[in-house]
Amino acid sequence: MKITAAVLNAPNAALSVEGLELEDPRDLEIRVRLVATGVCHTDISVMRRPFPVEQPIVLGHEGAGVVEAVGASVTKVKVGDRVVLSYNFCGQCPSCQRQAPSYCQYFFGTNFLGQRRDGSTALSRQGQPVRHNFFGQSSFASHCLCTETNVVKVPDTVSHELFELLGPLGCGIQTGAGAVINVLKPQIGSSLVVFGAGAVGMAGVMAAKALGAATVIAVDKVAERLQLALELGATHTILADGTVDVVSRIREITAGGADCSLDTTAVSAVLRQALDCLAPLGRCGFVGGAPVGATLEVDVRDMMLNGKTLRGIVEGDSNADDFIPAILRMQAQGLFPFEKMMKIYPFESINEAIADSLSGATVKPVLRMAA
Ligand SMILES: NC(=O)c1ccc[n+]([C@@H]2O[C@H](COP(=O)([O-])OP(=O)(O)OC[C@H]3O[C@@H](n4cnc5c(N)ncnc54)[C@H](O)[C@@H]3O)[C@@H](O)[C@H]2O)c1
Ligand SMILES: [Zn+2]
Ligand SMILES: [Zn+2]
Known part of the structure; x- marks a missing residue:
């Protein structure tokens, strides 16, 4: 046809x-x-x-x-x-x-x-x-x-x-929501940072709020996106305009380091921030589609001594047949x-x-x- x-x-x-x-x-x-x-x-x-x-x-x-x-x-x-x-x-x-x-x-x-x-x-x-x-x-x-x-x-x-x-x-929504709900699983009252307040990151923000994370920080280069992140459940935002030390600011807000972080920017330097901002035993997930051959340098001692985890995530680990109807039910309740x-x-x-x-x-x- x-x-x-x-x-x-x-x-x-x-x-x-x-x-x-x-x-x-x-x-x-x-x-x-x-x-x-x-x-x-x-x-x-x-x-x-x-x-x-x-x-x-x-x-x-x-x-x-x-x-x-x-x-x-x-x-x-x-x-x-x-x-x-x-x-x-x-x-x-x-x-x-x-x-x-x-x-x-x-x-x-x-x-x-x-x-x-x-x-x-x-x-x-x-x-x-x-x-x-x-x-x-x-x-x-x-x-x-x-x-x-x-x-x-x-x-x-x-x-x-x-x-x-x-x-x-x-794709985008189940990726951000699933990264938080299926993989990072923030505890109630815990803290989570989302790097990149695009579609995937915003879904992560909404999921963290729905799960009861007390501190949800959105980081982006675009001020209007941060404004929307606040409306969707972020408690704090950081404008990554090059004038702020993002990792120090997160440590200040979370009184020592975040429990979870999610990088959606596909920028290795930002992914490194997502690792560096974690508290001991913190977990970092990343979904950004980095170019073929992109690499990341990590601080091996920091990772080991602080028990940090780094996890790549595809499609939020979601099984679409179950996860999409679940997101729809959350949306119907105003939770997403x-x-x-x-x-x-x-x-x-x-x-x-x-x-x-x-x-x-x-x-x-x-x-x-x-x-
Ligand atoms: N792993 C997966 O299964 C999966 C699924 C969907 C999308 N993706 C990937 O996830 C990424 C995000 O997708 P999206 O649709 O949300 O894209 P998007 O363009 O809407 O969002 C990316 C955000 O990152 C921000 N950003 C870029 N550089 C930054 C920096 N240095 N500091 C802070 N913020 C910065 C941008 O301003 C933008 O708001 C893409 O790379 C996409 O290919 C992966
Ligand atoms: Zn996609
Ligand atoms: Zn297969």
Whole structure:
């Protein structure tokens, strides 16, 4: 069928909204008509090459849409169901077997290569292949193909207005929330610092507040983002404008060091601050998509003598089928107001949405597809 999609035709190029051809779903595939899709910083990193992929490709991995067609072997969803699309995994490797699908041994292949496991792609332009299947979806499009592994059914009770905002639960929000809820697990009354008050960091702030952390510190270079972090549950903010010693300031606020920290900036110098600001036995998690080959120098004695932990985290260790409905229930109780960080753009304004994310003007852009 003919579809509309935003294509990355070359490294560092703007996305180009074009007409493409999409194959019918195979046996295990599901065709979704996208209603809206979020922009995650990882899409932008792929465009700008810290994570190189082949072009032409359709990116986008925070889709929300309606099931339009299913292959013969699909039982999880049916035509007409509303779904959120999340990351992809193989379902069979040792990580997947032990319920840790975000550490699937084939995570790179199933999410970043832009093709099916047999090497084929379902998208084409005038007979020439265009890569699809980015994070098992390629949601910067009017329609996409995905599979049972990465669709999560949305309850009928969710309004259409809220449904449009749910795509980011499939990546950025479950990453920040899951890093705090599933991995760092701050105790009630404890302290947690989030470095980078973007979409992932804000989700971490909301999660820390919901869990009862007494001190939640947000650090960012953009003052407006810190203002929003305060509204979402931060108790303190630090503007990292180069004039403040961030680690000393955190030690002051927490009377000696933070219990937990989460780095979302992908900047090694900031990750080092996230380690240095910890109290004894403090735990640091990081999710930033650093460029290939990025390294970190740690103070080995400080790590050992203070019993500090450093943990990389993918997708918040979340199992989307369980975690996304849980976040929705928290949102319904006013405990997780993710809608406050979102701004809706028409799909055709995708490059403007990306520019606004990079400038800091919009925390989480959501692209609405023409009905
Ligand atoms: N590990 C995962 O599973 C996973 C999932 C989603 C996103 N990511 C990655 O997480 C990161 C955050 O994603 P996002 O969508 O929230 O991005 P974002 O651009 O919205 O947020 C990043 C924030 O970091 C701030 N920042 C940058 N440099 C800083 C510095 N030196 N000091 C303080 N703050 C600084 C920026 O101002 C921005 O607010 C990206 O690298 C993305 O690729 C990882
Ligand atoms: Zn696997
Ligand atoms: Zn993402």
